[in-house]
Amino acid sequence: MCLIIKTDDPKQLNLGLLETAYLNNSDGFGVMFCNQGKLHTQKIAPKSFKDVEKLWSKYKNLDVPMGLHFRFNTMGDTSRAMSHPFQVLSKSKGDDRDMWVMHNGPQLPTPLIDDNKSDTHQFVKWVLRPQLSANPKLLYNAEWQEMVEELIGTDKLLFLDGKTKEFVIYNEDEGKEVDNIGWLSNTYSIQPTYSSVRDYEYDFKTHTMKKKDKWNMYDYDDDEYGYSGYGGYGFNKQKQIEHNGNISNAINEDTISKENQTADLFGRNLIDKDYTATTHYDVDGKYSHTDYKPTTSGMKRELIPYTQISPDMKGKTKPKDTYINDMFNGKELNWEDVCYRDLDELEDLCEENPRGIAKYIYDLVLGGVYDK
Numbered sequence: 001m002c003l004i005i006k007t008d009d010p011k012q013l014n015l016g017l018l019e020t021a022y023l024n025n026s027d028g029f030g031v032m033f034c035n036q037g038k039l040h041t042q043k044i045a046p047k048s049f050k051d052v053e054k055l056w057s058k059y060k061n062l063d064v065p066m067g068l069h070f071r072f073n074t075m076g077d078t079s080r081a082m083s084h085p086f087q088v089l090s091k092s093k094g095d096d097r098d099m100w101v102m103h104n105g106p107q108l109p110t111p112l113i114d115d116n117k118s119d120t121h122q123f124v125k126w127v128l129r130p131q132l133s134a135n136p137k138l139l140y141n142a143e144w145q146e147m148v149e150e151l152i153g154t155d156k157l158l159f160l161d162g163k164t165k166e167f168v169i170y171n172e173d174e175g176k177e178v179d180n181i182g183w184l185s186n187t188y189s190i191q192p193t194y195s196s197v198r199d200y201e202y203d204f205k206t207h208t209m210k211k212k213d214k215w216n217m218y219d220y221d222d223d224e225y226g227y228s229g230y231g232g233y234g235f236n237k238q239k240q241i242e243h244n245g246n247i248s249n250a251i252n253e254d255t256i257s258k259e260n261q262t263a264d265l266f267g268r269n270l271i272d273k274d275y276t277a278t279t280h281y282d283v284d285g286k287y288s289h290t291d292y293k294p295t296t297s298g299m300k301r302e303l304i305p306y307t308q309i310s311p312d313m314k315g316k317t318k319p320k321d322t323y324i325n326d327m328f329n330g331k332e333l334n335w336e337d338v339c340y341r342d343l344d345e346l347e348d349l350c351e352e353n354p355r356g357i358a359k360y361i362y363d364l365v366l367g368g369v370y371d372k
Contacts, residue, residue: 007066075118
């Protein structure tokens with residue numbers, strides 16, 4: 001669902017490649033590398049490619065191996081905290097090294113305990129950290145790697161060990177090595193198929209980006225092998241998706257009207273448990289839109305995420321109590337919001353949410369967690 005690039009020469013990554021990766025995976029961007037004996041990471045929730053370009057300009061001329069991650073959100077908040085990489089081990093917490101990880105795949109097998117957190121956050125917290133903090137050398141143990149790879153299926157993990165300064169890829173064979181770029185965790189996110197929701201593709205030969213050609217499945221005639229569109233795969237034209245009473249023939253729609261949707265792009269009936277809905281409000285607390293993202297069952301049915309403006313919600317405002325609680329400056333923080341951040345990220349958090357930080361410290365002191 002995302003894209004990881006592991007390159008030995010950052011200077012060979014051109015902006016066309018990075019822009020394609022961002023436009024198709026725009027929910028987060030991050031880098032990790034070792035330079036002059038120290039492990040460095042930085043991640044953002046970009047609002048435009050200019051944010052990615054600005055961050056990348058700081059590191060693009062370094063002569064060191066580097067990992068880059070472009071996020072396509074399938075679970076959890078779209079925020080800097082949920083962007084990759086994630087810290088697995090930390091010397092500041094008593095571990096003997098710093099270690100970070102990037103993930104690419106539909107969903108990791110992990111308990112989903114923390115609200116609004118991604119599967120990667122929870123896999124690190126409940127699976128990776130407990131084991132690697134007890135024995136960091138497990139990262140290089142062939143049997144442990146085989147166990148983790150079997151557990152995560154076709155998902156990919158890119159680790160960076162701050163002690164050995166080494167990158168380690170789990171399920172490396174599930175990705176692809178590309179000349180003059182490096183290792184890619186997939187190519188579908190920059191060379192999407194016709195049925196993909198991604199709109200841009202990158203040409204490795206010309207090193208350029210272009211808008212992906214749309215494909216109309218309903219106009220697809222019998223080919224020389226006798227297949228008629230999706231007919232050979234059980235597609236039923238009677239179950240086309242309706243948009244406000246009109247038939248939509250586009251397989252690559254970005255926005256789908258849910259109230260008239262009775263089937264997905266392949267004619268299969270939709271059920272509520274296949275999607276989770278997130279309602280968004282603007283800075284004034286007025287309703288903006290609703291995002292629908294496939295659940296685990298929905299991803300198994302190959303459903304796609306989409307956005308709609310609900311007629312029933314137009315003009316409504318967020319309830320005052322939830323609106324205040326969800327404001328970032330003043331948003332209530334818990335231990336997990338703080339403990340996984342490095343010094344730079346904590347400084348950013350203090351700037352972005354000073355009231356939340358103040359209340360967090362206040363509760364720690366007066367709540368009896370620490371003696372006065």
